[in-house]
Amino acid sequence: MxxxxxxxxxxxxxxxxxxxxxxxxxxxxxxxxxxxxxxxxxxxxxxxxxxxxxxxxxxxxxxxxxxxxxxxxxxxxxxxxxxxxxxxxxxxxxxxxxxxxxxxxxxxxxxxxxxxxxxxxxxxxxxxxxxxxxxxAHLADIWPSAEVDTLPVRPVPWLPGHGVTLTRVQWEVIVGADQKATPLELSKQLGRSGYAVLLAVRRLAAAGLLTPPDPSHTTSPTPNRTAAADKRPRHAEPADADDAAEPDEVADGGEAPGAGLPKRARHPYERPPHDPGAVAQPLGPPVTGDPTDLALLMRLKKALEELA
Incomplete structure (x- = not known):
């Protein structure tokens, strides 16, 4: 093909x-x-x-x-x-x-x-x-899992802290979410670009403001998900990280201090620890076209998306 x-x-x-x-x-x-x-x-x-x-x-x-x-x-x-x-x-x-x-x-x-x-x-x-x-690449850097792009947007019923700061698009997404609409459905309802809403949703997920996905919802990869989007950042933990050996475990099989204590379960939408050694994803050049001011508009739009 x-x-x-x-x-x-x-x-x-x-x-x-x-x-x-x-x-x-x-x-x-x-x-x-x-x-x-x-x-x-x-x-x-x-x-x-x-x-x-x-x-x-x-x-x-x-x-x-x-x-x-x-x-x-x-x-x-x-x-x-x-x-x-x-x-x-x-x-x-x-x-x-x-x-x-x-x-x-x-x-x-x-x-x-x-x-x-x-x-x-x-x-x-x-x-x-x-x-x-x-x-x-930018979406994956904000939140590595693309499942939030296709599932209904479901805000948490309570804040994970004492307060949060939301952008205008994030606020519109929270207010417009009806527990059924996906990000792209919300983008049409709100009259916002689909990418802007995807950015907002991934940032909400990274902030712990979305409920974990329902296990009964199983989604297959969408056509637009490429290797760049599916690949988790280098600082992300593997899916079975909780089953991996802890740093303080004794190699000869002896118990390490605190080995009997239960491990803290990581929230499904919790961002993994940052790895200072991780290599940042390079940003590609902006779209070009003619008239030549399209390149300037592209840079402006990119900057506005970073603030949204």
């Missing part, structure tokens, strides 16, 4: 214009061989990001889609070009994060088909791949 990034590379060499449909997973739009937009069934698109945050009404957006598209949207002044560009960047990066690793589908290319936003911005496929790898 041809990898999706390789397929996009072939379309780029042929300078193709049209839509690459990935079944029910989503669609990738190209103009003259360059990616202009991506839609993913799992993440909110630019339309949802604009309407859910109160930037536009759904009726007004439908009218623009039917008549005038992106040009009319900017002419009417409902959004500045920078605001729209930032929303498109977030939607495309979100979609790429989940679409590019997909395998087992039979993409169908429809020549000439365009997204209603048109070819206003272009994204480099190699840059998108690098940015997705950086994001997966």
């Amino acid at each position: 041809t990898r999706l990034d390789a397929l996009l590379g072939g379309l780029a060499r042929e300078r193709s214009t049209g839509a690459l449909r990935l079944g029910r997973n989503g669609t990738i739009f190209l103009h003259d061989g360059r990616v202009t937009y991506m839609e993913c069934a799992q993440t909110p698109g630019v339309e949802r990001l604009l309407t859910a945050r109160g930037r536009m009404t759904e009726a007004a957006l439908r009218g623009l889609q039917a008549d005038g598209g992106c040009a009319r949207l900017l002419e009417e002044g409902a959004l500045t070009p920078g605001e729209l560009q930032f929303a498109v960047l977030g939607a495309v990066l979100d979609a790429a994060f989940f679409l590019l690793p997909i395998s087992g589908t039979r993409p169908k290319f429809r020549p000439g088909e365009r997204h209603w936003l048109g070819g206003q911005w272009f994204f480099d496929v190699a840059g998108l791949v690098r940015e997705c790898a950086r994001r997966r």
Whole structure:
């Protein structure tokens, strides 16, 4: 099966214009061989990001889609070009994060088909791949287990301490959690990017603010989980760390001091001890595209995600 990034590379060499449909997973739009937009069934698109945050009404957006598209949207002044560009960047990066690793589908290319936003911005496929790898490494560094990405978000009924400090996105996730919605379902409800919500959920897990997963919930790895996301950081303990030999155990079989005392059970969402010798994961270069200010927007978005 041809990898999706390789397929996009072939379309780029042929300078193709049209839509690459990935079944029910989503669609990738190209103009003259360059990616202009991506839609993913799992993440909110630019339309949802604009309407859910109160930037536009759904009726007004439908009218623009039917008549005038992106040009009319900017002419009417409902959004500045920078605001729209930032929303498109977030939607495309979100979609790429989940679409590019997909395998087992039979993409169908429809020549000439365009997204209603048109070819206003272009994204480099190699840059998108690098940015997705950086994001997966960053998620794994915050919290090494990807199971929280697909399970319902269930906040703890009480605080693990006297107080906590939450970011705006974390607060929205806590308030919006209904014990049933997964992080990506919450992202659509909140009108937040899927990646921003995944970041918030992993940070909540690292802070001990999520309840342990229900043993009855067994999830299989999702297509977007690559080796970079599944690999635990070097400072993480193995799954059977509690069964491993303790440092104070005597090698000849004698009892060490305190050997009869029960071991403290580690919380399923407790971060393992930090290992100062662990090698930090390098961050990949930002996505590039043209116009050239897309690179600047990418750096800005990355900085904002660190604060969210």
